[in-house]
Amino acid sequence: MNKWIQRLEKQSTSTLLIAVAVMTIALLLPSKIALLGTALFFVIFAFLQPQQSLLFLVIYVNIRPFLIEVNSGLKLIGDLIIFVVFAWTLFQYRRNIRALFTFKWFEWSFFAFILFGSIIGLLNDVTPTAIIFQIRTFIIMYLLYYIIARMTLTNQWLKDLAWVTVWTNIVMSLHGLVEKLSLRQFLLPEEWKYKVLSATNFVRIYGLAGNPNSLALSLFFGIVGLIYLQHIYKDNKYKWTFRVLLVLFLGILVLTYSRGTWISALxxxxxxxxxxxxxxxxxxxxVAGVTSIILIYYPVNFAVQYVQELSVEDKVQTPTTGSIGGRFGETFDEKNLALMTESGRFFYIRKGFEIFSDHPVTGTGFGSFGGSATLSYGSPIYDHYGISSDIYGGKYFYSDNQYIQVITETGVIGVLIFALFLLSMLWSFWKARKTNFGAFMIALWFSTGVSGMYYNIWELKMYTLFYFILLGAFVAFSKLQEQQSKTTNG
Known part of the structure; x- marks a missing residue:
């Protein structure tokens, strides 16, 4: 039995490595060939290895911005995997249709929220295309939950999830160091190298995620994965490896200067x-945090200053180092507060409540204020409310606050439905609060709730990828424990 399990584990690792190799090779191919080649391979991969393909999504989604910037032919991999495994799930349950349509309270409220926001959007002249785009944003990662909650998972799969998350973050961390030390000149797409960044943002590591906040959130889950592996390997196996990686991840997390993620992680x-x-x-x-400051944060900043001094051509005119205190100080800096009031977060909140005051019951619907759809398609109400410019340089923006978006787009009714969605999840976790997994999900729920104050967190694919995978695993293991309990009692 042990030999069979070991062989299966090795095969699982091999299939993931093959998938990574195919994705890497596709980067070098013409975009059309890469699109067709990866589509064919990952459709087959997802059908034959559904659980492994979901683990591969952790790699793909985290570095997708880098991949599609290098080769746009890789843009469909994630959607293909999700839809193929979803179809595989439907096929597996073809003789148990009832299980396919059995939903929990938080799912029903989630569906109601999406349906309500869509209808109100149509009534307020939002284009059907924009509404479909917004629905897809909310639904695509939920499908991961739907799939995983109906799978028979093992502790080995959770361990594999942790390992894949850790290895992905190792690559992202090392790449981030290269980016920082090279003053954003090595291992980056050409457009990223010459992207104009403010002095505040230039000091931050963007990484393969293409965004310091996304990189920080990925590192947060990498740290969680490390701690889980430390718990699994209690015989001190990989003891010093895990300690070194924890210091590395915390050091890069600090260098992202992502205040929101620091607060959420805390x-x-x-x-x-x-x-x-x-x-x-x-x-x-x-201990790991203090060590990371001493061995990662300060040495990297000193090295960057040294590299900049050696730059004969002095190509980089922007400061390349910052400080933790300075980053938090910017939050209350008068100029920064004035900027946020004129065209940033405070501006969005003020405008959101202005719109809400005109449409307090139903809001203005999906695709009308500060979401993924408006980022791509604009909004029919922006001109009326004088929303014409912001930090993105145009009228297409994220509200950077999930709650003001929900309040504005769906009004009091939508807020109540969304609250039911959140509180129903919390109740499910609370019933399992005496277990480590239950306590973990409660902590993640509170962390996610706080993140919604400064991110459109339920639209951030990288974050919802992890959230819905873990939510699905929590439900799958809860079902397994219930079945085992019934068997034992019976």
Whole structure:
């Protein structure tokens, strides 16, 4: 039995490596050939290895911005995997149709929220194309939950998920160091190299994710994966490897200067440690955090200053180093506050409530304010409310606050439905609060809730990828435990 399990584990690793190799080779091909080749391969891969293909999504989605910037032919891989595995799930349950249409309260409220926002959007002259785009944004990662919640998972699959997350973040961290030390000149697409960044953003590591906040969120899950693996390998196997990686991930996390992720990670850590009383984790994280500042943060910033001084042509005129205190200080800087009031987060909040005051019951519908759809298609109400410019240099923007978007687009009714969605999930987790997985999901729920104050968190694919995968795993394991309990009692 053990030999069979080991052989299966090796095969799983091999299939993931083959998928990564195919994706890497496709980067070098003409876009049309890459599109057809990857489509064919990943359709077959997802059908034959559904659980492994979901693990591959962790790699793909995290570095997708880099991949499609280099070769647009790789843009369909994620959608293909999700839809093929979704179809595979429907086929597997073809004799149990009832299971396909059995939903939890948070799912029903999620569907109601999407349906309500879509109808109101149509009534307020939002184009059907924009509404479909917004629906897709909300639904695509939910499908991961739908699929995984109906799978029979093993602890080995969770371990594989943690390993894939950690390895992905190792690559992203090392790439981030190269980006930082080369002053954004090595291992980046040409357009990224010469992208104009403000002094505030130039000091941050963007990485393969193409965005410092996305990189920081990925590192957060990488750190969670590391801690889980440390828990699994209690015989001190990989002990020093995990310690070094924890220092590396925390160091790069600091260098992203992502205040939002720092706060969310802190909330997560506090809730989880208090609920589980695993006080040793606090010591471990503090020690690793201090070490990362000493061995990663300061040396990298000093090295960057040295590299900049050696630059004879002095190509980079923007400051390339910053400070943690300075980053938080910018939050309350008068100029920064004025900018946020004129065209940033405060501006969006003020405009959102102005729109809400005119449409308090139903809002203005999906595709009308600060979401993924408006980012691509604009909005029919922007001109009326004087929304014409912002930090993105145009009228297409993210609200950078999930709640003001929900309030504006769906009004009081939508807020109540969305609250039911969130609270129903929390109740599901709370019933399992005495388990590590239950406490973990409660901590993640609070962390996600805080993130929604400064990100459109439920539209951020990289984050919802992890959230819905973990939510699906939580439900799948809960079902398994219920079945085992019934069998034992019976």
């Amino acid at each position: 909330i997560f850590g506090v809730v989880f440690i208090v609920m589980t009383r695993k006080w040793y984790l606090l010591k471990r994280l503090v």
